Amino acid sequence: xxxxxxxxxxxxxxxxxxxxxxxxxxxxxxxxxxxxxxxxxxxxxxxxxxxxxxxxxxxxxxxxxxxxxxxxxxxxxxx
Numbered sequence: 063x064x065x066x067x068x069x070x071x072x073x074x075x076x077x078x079x080x081x082x083x084x085x086x087x088x089x090x091x092x093x094x095x096x097x098x099x100x101x102x103x104x105x106x107x108x109x110x111x112x113x114x115x116x117x118x119x120x121x122x123x124x125x126x127x128x129x130x131x132x133x134x135x136x137x138x139x140x141x
Contacts, residue, residue, distance in 0.1 A: 089098040
């Protein structure tokens with residue numbers, strides 16, 4: 063299916079856009095538009111929760127220094 067969409071639409075982003083448009087058109091045409099809208103709303107809430115949790119963890123890691131690189135000891139000079 064991906065090869066067919068790439069042939070029709072072009073690159074991967076355009077193929078994903080075409081596939082999304084096909085799903086939306088099919089859902090609306092079959093009378094499932096409200097179900098698709100509810101599913102989209104639910105997934106957007108889940109994505110927002112994930113992004114918020116990730117941002118909180120990133121700020122906490124930066125504040126505690128967990129993401130800082132440990133400096134390597136300087137090499138000893140031999141005489």
